[in-house]
Amino acid sequence: MSGKVWIVGAGPGAPDLLTLRAARAIESADVLIWTDSLVNPQLAAMAPEGCERIRTSTLTLEEVMDCMLDRVKAGLKVVRLHDGDTCLYSALNEQLCRLIDADIEVEVVPGLSAYQATAAALSSELTIPGLVQTIVIGRAGGRTGVPESESLERLAALKASLCLYLSARHVEEVQAELLKHYPAETPVAIGYRVSWPDQWLSVIPLKDMARISQERQLIRTTLYLVSPALAAPGEPRSKLYSASHNHLFRGGID
Template identity: 55%
Template structure:
């Protein structure tokens, strides 16, 4: 069985390996609310595609296991990258208990596509060198040491998932440490046909969200790297910086 990262939604933003395995699959389980049907273009016409958006793990897992045990090639198509907010852990436990071998194929995460769309590097020398991926606390509680207000103290490039319904509290927590004019991007359904990105300052994060009536499939980028042109540069390609592959010039 393969667990494949589908990427954020664009059928072309999937690895070659993921695409090949999809083309060989007999059965594909995917959450239609998060993975567009366009990704199934990589599958054979006779593939059995099962939308799992309304299923529980107690229903989904036996279906997967049964098909694997019947000798079918089974793919679980996960939105984004399987390692991030994909309920992967509980699935792997269930597969392990059933003795089902599996392979995980990584995928492109929404924060990576967001940076590409915005044409920015999230780690600019002397400005910001850390990226934090997190979410606001809601129905799924965030451990106390990872409270958003605590993470904000780092003033890193912060990528906020699954938080649109708690955006007012998230904004208040971030403003405890980030300057009010810190640039932000509100990214909706990245990689889907109706993708949209709003730019503003941190003080506008909640109002931009509410004005657009966004409640789900939203990623927030909060970062000084979004300020635009920066005069600093990496030392990696600097003529003053010698390293293993570019020794210091003699004389």
């Protein structure tokens, strides 16, 4: 007999930012394997009474997979709960490979990402016509490195809305690289534990990014949004809603 594995994105932290599909998966789990170092404990508490809850902060990926395979082969519904979204820095691929090799049925449930929650908390749009139309998600090289073609230098050269994860430990190097491509006054949103009760969120000039991060002693669970779109709202607007713009559902005004 074999059960099923749900790999679920928990979102940035706040329980009410969990998707309905994710909530239903947690609420019906026989086994919850959750990233307790990053996921809000309130989400783990949503699992039913009698659900086995396995914390992963002290486990290797191999140990996590052994737990998962053992329970699912016993016919149990296993929910693997990750912080954020499953498609970003979640080790999804490694887990899928093991599960598929074991002929285990898997369903992946996306979650809201921290960059989206941060932009929403600031009432900001990261793509503004005539100003910036591209969002780039990346990280500093750090210990694990990044491909040369995706170096911070190359990403910053686009001058897009740049969302940097896992980069607070290297903030001095990050700021120095960004200043080669963005003006020193470019707005940078620094978000710490966005959507949690102890959230700290501030928009500062790029030139102050390292200093403020170090003053706040930010090392983990910190996101940087670097974008001219974070400046005060101005005139640029989407053509989609312009009276002069034709599209499939609305004729324009000549």
